[in-house]
Amino acid sequence: MCVGTAVVWDLWTLLDLKKGLTIRIFIKHFYARLLGLIVYPFALYLFWFYLHFEILNKSGPGDSFMSADFQETLGDSPLARDAKEVQYHDIITIKHKDTGCLLHSHPYTYPLRYDDGRISSQGQQVTCMHDFTDTNNHWEILPPTSVGDSKVLGRVVKQGDTFRLRHVNTNGYLLTHDVASPLYPTNEEFQVIEPEAGDAARFNDTLFRLDPFDKRKESPLKTKASVVKVFHVPTIVTMWTHNDELLPDWGFNQQEVNAS
Incomplete structure (x- = not known):
């Protein structure tokens, strides 16, 4: 919250005419902050999740905490092996x-x-x-x-x-x-x-x-x-x-x- 407020304030000050920035340069500042503070961190966050599920793709003692749908995607899952259509x-x-x-x-x-x-x-x-x-x-x-x-x-x-x-x-x-x-x-x-x-x-x-x-x-x-x-x-x-x-x-x- 504090970081977001600081970024908004920083962008607001860049709009000051005394800064002498054109709208084109201001937009570049805006997108630089958008990419650096939101897009890239979120992509990194998703990457570690992807890596986690790629490595830990086998059944284990924590299966019961997951939904039945997810358990069926795990390798060697007893649920996937034993589940039969009624x-x-x-x-x-x-x-x-x-x-x-x-x-x-x-x-x-x-x-x-x-x-x-x-x-x-x-x-x-x-x-x-x-x-x-x-x-x-x-x-x-x-x-x-x-x-x-x-x-x-x-x-x-x-x-x-x-x-x-x-x-x-x-x-x-x-x-x-x-x-x-x-x-x-x-x-x-x-x-x-x-x-x-x-x-x-x-x-x-x-x-x-x-x-x-x-x-x-x-x-x-x-x-x-x-x-x-x-x-x-x-x-x-x-x-x-x-x-x-x-x-x-x-x-x-x-x-x-x-x-x-």
Whole structure:
């Protein structure tokens, strides 16, 4: 700031008629300062960045501080090596970026009445847990159709797509609706419903969209590499979980999943 102020003052004094400088010479002074104080230092700054990335182009212990996009450009990167494009009808797990838990469901239902007196839907619970070996974390990603569509077999899921999730072990569809969640009365509850209802009357409630978090729409969804928000199409809310308060015993002390 001080240097900039001094340069501006210096240029202002050069405009003094007593200096006897022509406009042409003044412009030369201006460009000399522009090049010497802005352009050249900035170019030098960029050069060292370029040199840094040219030399340090391999994967290392600091990868986790970088975005998934950048990690995929590194040589020997486990992310680039292991990331696979997700196709419709693939069985996947969904991991929460902040808390590291996996989207989970099981045959148990929400209690009829919560401790604060509110009534629940008594639907099949949807939670988030850290046991990565539990097959109740497995979901099949489906296209937004109510019946099987052979045309989507082998088709890559893209960020921005509308999709559905089927819980593999209980064969129900994931949905959220206008019922208060157990721990956050202002947020919506998630549940899994029977396929008969999911393919008919409540079909629209099972529609979600992948909102890109750090990539462009239409880019392929990749395992371990894509960071997305799961957006509920009908109610315009986003899936969320938290670990500041866990579900009580009826929820096996797992994390609540709700929509906000």
